[in-house]
Amino acid sequence: MRKQVVVFGLGRFGKSIARTSTKIGHEVLAIDREEKEIQDISEFVTDAAQADGTDEQALRELGVGDFDIAVVAVGRDMSSSLLTTVLLKNLGVPHVIARATDELHGATLKKVGADRVIFPEQDTGENIAHSLAASYVEDYIGLATDYGIGKVVALEEFVSHTLEEIGLTGNSTGNSTDNLRVLMIHRGNNDVIVAPDRFERIKEGDILVLSGHDDDLERLTSSDRT
Structure with a gap:
């Protein structure tokens, strides 16, 4: 689904997100203080x-x-990133992703309203751009054009339902509504369920590791998935 995305800060990381998001098909507004960055x-x-x-x-x-x-x-x-994040949430932007330089910066961004915190050392601009369409997708890794692996925090409406009931078949034989494969489920601090079957029931706080097409990852977490 085409999204309207605004990117603040056009260093190498910001440019990568802006350019990749545009290639994917999003409408992108790029903003920076420096005229040269705007021209580029x-x-x-x-x-x-x-x-x-x-x-x-x-x-x-x-x-x-x-x-x-x-x-x-x-x-x-740091002060600019914090203030920009606060202003964006106050203006009503539903999903704000903010870059952090360290863990303390990241924790502070979360406290002032950032919906997701990213670290350039861990997240590439291209992978961040691919995860924008589905706001619940984290730690996206691109494997091929429009195809990758992403972590999805279990939505409230997923809880207490089986994988099959939400349109997934785990790694069992059968057709998946979203054409996604559930590679594993992270549950609690240490519990990992590898290759769960379609009868696995989702619990609050579960993190699903999925592989598939970007469109299907988006569809799974969108409000109009049905």
Whole structure:
């Protein structure tokens, strides 16, 4: 599903997210304080604007509150990333992904409203871009064009249902509604269920590790999946 994505901070990491998101088919607005960065990215995204992510009036004028997803990819300016995250949530952006430089920064971003925290050392820009369509997908790893592995936190409506009941067949023989394979389920701190069968019942807090097409990963976690 095509999303409206705004990316703040156009260093190497931010540019990678912006360009890949555009290639995938999302509508992308790229924002940076530096004019040169805007010039470099403008031909590769839907729109680009020179602005300060900590300027609330500028964000309102750009209409960022109407976007589906915001990615705060600014570098080591911790105060800017925190303030930008707060402003985006206050403006009503439903899903804000913020880059952290260390664990303390990440924990602080979570406290001020970031829905997801990413670390460039662990997450590539390309993989982040592929995970944007499905906001519940974490730690996406691309294996081929539009195909990869992702972790999905069990949605509330999944809890107490079997894999088969939510349209998955685990690793059993049969047709899966979403054409996804459940590789394993992380449950609690140490419990890992490898290659679960279709009768495995999902519990609150479960993390499903799935492989399949990006569209199917999105469909599984979207509100209109049925």
